[in-house]
Amino acid sequence: MLTLQVLRNDREALEKALSKRGINAATMLNRILALDEERRHTQKEVDDLKAKQNEASREIGDLFKSGKKEEAEARRTEVSALKEKIHVLDEHQKSLVQQQEAALLEMPNRPHESVPTGHSEADNEVVSEEGDKPQLHGEAKPHWELADQYKLIDFEAGVKISGAGFPVYRGKGAKLQRALIQFFLDRADAAGYEEFIPPHLVNPDSGRGTGQLPDKEGQMYHCVEDDLYLIPTAEVPLTNLYRGDILAEEELPVQLCGYTPCFRREAGSYGKDVRGLNRLHQFDKVEIVRFEKPENSYASLDGMVEHVRGLLRDLELPFRTLRLCAGDLGFTAALTFDLEVWSAAQERWLEVSSVSNFESFQANRLQCRFRNAAGKPELVHTLNGSALALPRIVAALLENHQGPDGIRIPAALQRYTGFDTIS
């Protein structure tokens, strides 16, 4: 969430930035600032009364000690009256803080100045396009047919044992999956990201920390009995590793990575979007996460995008980079680059990575700070990116590298798969 300081001190710019998202923030800001003013006023009142009470209590103690019992008793009834008043004001103060928090929680992040205006994915800016689309002359089979033909994925078995969106990988399909995970992790490791294997279920505090709660409550699988959520991305446990911490300046940047399965309810999806591997309830992903000093976060973001591009190049997939427009930008992000691979048979782009800078939006919720040069705690900037999400990579690999003799495995991947063709 945004900090109160930003709302107070930078209101005009904030309102303008949020209008890019198509949000008229004026009403919300007015409400929050009005609450803030009342809260401060109330706090002053409460604090003063409490100071009085504390002082009286001290005196009562002294009076009892020096044996002036009657005087002490008199003071005591006096303070009792004060207590009533404090209690009422205190409750009011608490409710104001809660309302303010709730309102603040509903405000999305402020888009970076480079974010294009726009309403939908059609307005995203294509930053670059790389690699040649294969010429398959209408012969191209979609990945679900190839997966079936070479017995790589059993979608129906998944339906039987779980439901739609839970594919079963088998044989070389399973090996390919494992190879990709290993490949991505090795590359992240080489780029300086420390590997973690985090829990796949997280508590509500963690969900709030990264912003999935309350914004995307319905998108996560919830184990009600234990009040735990299945992670929709490794971002959640990895970023929460530093929740509530104050880091030393020298510790930054912190670079983490991890492979986890990801679980998403994907309520409301339908049609060609969910065909084959396009959109699943469970999928595998390697995630990279960074904690940065604010002045370095945007350079870092570029570095992360470049890392992902390197992976796609080595997989010999045609891809493009998008700068998301304000309308398509996630609630918590300030700037996001999406990377999409070309699906030769479906003849469309598939998103395989989303790399974002959250600035201090998540850090504020997480209360993750570092001690700056002045020795004061300051919110870090958090970033993360998929590097990479597996299913659509597999889809693109199958579709783009298909040929009469089978599916060619890119050279960089062969030492991980142990085979160079799927036939």
Add this chain to the structure above:
RNA sequence: GGAGAAGUGCCAGAGUGGUCGAAUGGGCCUGAUUCGAAAUCAGGUGUGCCUUCACGGGCACCGGGGGUUCGAAUCCCUCCUUCUCCGCCA
């Protein structure tokens, strides 16, 4: 899952109703000493909020939440976590 013990600052550890945001030791920072270092000595060393031009002042926080009391780190309730024992188990 059952029984018991415990959770205090960066760490160790005292404190069991009053002046405790918290003794003491270690660590760390600053200064003195030194050619320099070690050792020694002196001082400093949490976070959030409110208030103040500033100096400063106030409030809250001793696992989380709630309660008793004029007053709680200290008593009570509850939840969480850790440790010990028992049970179960990949």
